[in-house]
Amino acid sequence: MHKTILHLDLDTFFVSVERLINSELRLKPILVGGTSDRGVVAACSYETRGFGVHSGMPMKMARELCPEAVVIRGNAGTYSKHSDVVTDIIKENVPVFEKSSIDEFYADLSGMDRFFGCYQYSSELRSRIMKETGLPISFGLSVNKVVSKVATNEAKPNNQLKVDFGYEKPFLAPLSIKKIPMVGDKTYQTLRNLGLKKVKTVQDMPVDVMQRVLGANGRVIWKRANGMDETPVIPFSDRKSISTERTFDRDTIDVVKLKGILIAMAENLAYQLRRGEKLTACIAVKIRYSDFN
Numbered sequence: 001m002h003k004t005i006l007h008l009d010l011d012t013f014f015v016s017v018e019r020l021i022n023s024e025l026r027l028k029p030i031l032v033g034g035t036s037d038r039g040v041v042a043a044c045s046y047e048t049r050g051f052g053v054h055s056g057m058p059m060k061m062a063r064e065l066c067p068e069a070v071v072i073r074g075n076a077g078t079y080s081k082h083s084d085v086v087t088d089i090i091k092e093n094v095p096v097f098e099k100s101s102i103d104e105f106y107a108d109l110s111g112m113d114r115f116f117g118c119y120q121y122s123s124e125l126r127s128r129i130m131k132e133t134g135l136p137i138s139f140g141l142s143v144n145k146v147v148s149k150v151a152t153n154e155a156k157p158n159n160q161l162k163v164d165f166g167y168e169k170p171f172l173a174p175l176s177i178k179k180i181p182m183v184g185d186k187t188y189q190t191l192r193n194l195g196l197k198k199v200k201t202v203q204d205m206p207v208d209v210m211q212r213v214l215g216a217n218g219r220v221i222w223k224r225a226n227g228m229d230e231t232p233v234i235p236f237s238d239r240k241s242i243s244t245e246r247t248f249d250r251d252t253i254d255v256v257k258l259k260g261i262l263i264a265m266a267e268n269l270a271y272q273l274r275r276g277e278k279l280t281a282c283i284a285v286k287i288r289y290s291d292f293n
Contacts, residue, residue: 168227
């Protein structure tokens with residue numbers, strides 16, 4: 001018996017939450033993230049993407065590309081609350097699910113077709129989430145996590161798509177190689193330099209060639225291009241980490257100032273740990289410089 005894996009993704013989640021809070025933002029171009037020029041775009045509405053805006057780019061660049069966009073700082077606590085509501089709905093309705101991020105979920109529906117059609121069940125689950133939360137959500141349904149994730153991305157915005165068993169390769173074949181999960185900008189450029197553009201070209205290549213070019217990752221990418229993935233759905237558990245960050249409007253080498261801010265951030269995290277009655281065994285510090293490295 002083949003598996004049936006559902007992938008759910010809340011469309012432009014941060015933007016959707018902001019529009020839920022303030023209906024005047026609907027249909028307007030929106031950027032969510034650090035509001036200063038040194039900030040980074042955490043999320044952007046579909047209206048901004050035609051201007052070349054995407055998540056992760058410097059806010060200053062995004063503003064230049066789409067000057068009419070409404071810029072919102074966002075609130076992580078608010079987004080977490082809305083995500084928790086969706087999580088609770090999924091938890092009540094599926095046997096095994098994985099929360100891979102604040103707005104992305106996988107569910108293993110294997111065997112449910114014998115009692116209730118998986119596609120119909122997924123459709124009703126999606127409808128319930130939208131009705132109870134007011135948030136748009138898309139899903140992809142297939143035999144594994146990779147194909148289902150790609151299907152979701154093809155279904156967006158606010159839609160659904162099922163890839164029937166045995167049609168994984170034909171579904172993936174005409175797509176850009178950049179749509180294969182794990183193919184980032186660097187890998188994409190490497191493959192383009194080899195003349196590869198569509199997934200079908202990768203499907204037709206010997207796996208050894210891909211492995212010679214990209215090492216161990218080459219074999220994984222080749223398998224994914226062929227619709228093969230054995231990654232299991234990891235049962236959901238409470239989050240394993242908490243974090244806080246601070247972006248400066250200007251560069252600073254003021255050690256006293258930096259030390260004070262680090263202490264304040266550490267105290268904030270310690271308070272969150274105490275409030276949640278948690279302990280930690282690992283502390284990490286991330287530093288991003290003015291060139292975004």
